[in-house]
Amino acid sequence: TQLLEQSPQFLSIQEGENLTVYCNSSSVFSSLQWYRQEPGEGPVLLVTVVTGGEVKKLKRLTFQFGDARKDSSLHITAAQPGDTGLYLCAGARVGTGNQFYFGTGTSLTVIP
């Protein structure tokens, strides 16, 4: 059983559409990160959120940390084929420092 559940698990959309990926848990996290991973490579960090309710924007990507620091969402506006990849959330449980546990992952395909 994984600590963080992501939904949806798979998503295939047309270029230009919007989408939201959810990352949920019953545990509280001191911080939460979002990564994107290409096949055969290590994950690349997109953002770190640490404050409940925090919202961060990275170009067309908007990240939100839940008020209770148990969940997070990633919203992509006007998706591009270059956004295709595996999106992973990862949370550090309170008191564990930088020991991050990864979510179940969301595989996104953006069709031109």
Added chain:
Amino acid sequence: GAVVSQHPSRVICKSGTSVKIECRSLDFQATTMFWYRQFPKQSLMLMATSNEGSKATYEQGVEKDKFLINHASLTLSTLTVTSAHPEDSSFYICSASSGRVNTEAFFGQGTRLTVV
């Protein structure tokens, strides 16, 4: 960002042999390193956390005698898969952190292990 180098990127070994994977932080001191395992189209599963100079802490269900982790210096951690079997075939990824709370952990490129 900081650079973490993982070697080798790919390895094929015979069943019953042991394989060592290295994880190096090239431009910072990594007091803590993490080892993950990833199956195709799945997420990363934390295997163990290693702090420099001390024994690694293994996650539940991970065999410590099977996956030997050594973190002898502030820039190097190694994972040795002992007596490898085909079911050990997987993508192994390390990450390294300076240890300060909420700081970024930097990932290596991963190692694709195939046991034949």
